[in-house]
Amino acid sequence: MTEWSILWDAREIFFNGLIATLGLFSLSIICAFVLGCVLVYQLEDDSVLSKALRLLINLMRTLPFLILAYLLYYGLPQLGLRMSAWTAGLLALIVYHAAYFAEILRGCRLIMPEGYVEAAKAHGFTPLRLYLRIVLPQLVIKTRPLLGNQLIIALKDTAFLTIITLQELTAAANSVQSTYFIPTQAFVVVIVLYWLISICLELALKRAARFGAKRGFDYV
């Protein structure tokens, strides 16, 4: 059992990694979600901007996350824009997942009954208020399972950032295993931590489902 006691001594590395992963994850999904909602609002009317945004969203859907991170971290310095691993990783997570959130919400917006929108317009809602009060809440409640899936994908995508030298949970396991040479135990700890985080996310989503059911939007 000496390996486990070594791991216990190295708990600070894991703890820092966990904090980094959780920080990256929560900060990026909050920003990505807000950005995604803004994108969908921009897509409401048919303008040149919305066409360009559609193109951008489709572009993101065909790219692996790591390529975007590479572009920001290794590619942009050539244009004189140098970012730390943290900024680049966070920015990549935000942009990438905002596109996916926007795509999920847009898919639901397309099949939303127009009656709500017309009724709200007749009541004199301005476009922004109409979007914030009528359209967006319904979209979010209805697309909850898909948004939840995307959250778990976002959590897993944070692990990619270890490749661009960001010190998060996977990097912590890697540094512990290379120092003490106990790869199995170090990675088992980290995999269990990822598992626990995603279980917590799923429980939170179930709770959200109950909220949606109470409002009559959803079936549990």
Add this chain to the structure above:
Amino acid sequence: MNGQAWLLLLEGAWTTLWISGTAIAIGVIFGLGIALVRMARIPFVDQLLVLYISLARATPLVTFVLFLFLSAPTFGINMNRNTAAIVAMTLNTAAFNAEIWRAAFLSFSREQKEAALACGMTSRVFFRRIMLPQMISSSLPGLVNEMSFLIKGSPAIAVIGIVDLTRVTNRISAVTYEPLPPILAAALLYMLIISILLKLQAMAEKKANRLAM
């Protein structure tokens, strides 16, 4: 970027494609096997598979590839990089595929089974002739979607030193000192590969919808 660089990029694309392709091919069949075993509801095995699926879906591919590659030698298993990458990706995608197959199983109509049994088919013949063909059409869109997810996750294998389409950009820029062009070119190649898969998914969806009518 010169012709040499493009050649390297194409080589990287080939590495990505053959490793993911192998993982996809094994993973789809493996997933079907897992779904079949789960439908049999064998007491202890069933819980074990649920645990495996839950773990595999929550573990990032990067972490899993590293884990497999670094800890296999401590168990006395010698794996080279490519094998480790294929095994990790297969185990990852099989868990998702198993869920897709299982959904197809669960939504299969009971009437057809009764009709087939009434016509004197054994359950093995029924599965092969009636159930499997329909399950393939109905779960193909999901399976193709999972394939594009796997290709999007495939840069994870770069972490154990495989020179795939993402990693090769580092190698090119180490010579030219211009990182931007190779990364953009690699992005272009990824876009090409994944848009083909998205197109296939749309076609599969059309076919599955026709079946549903």
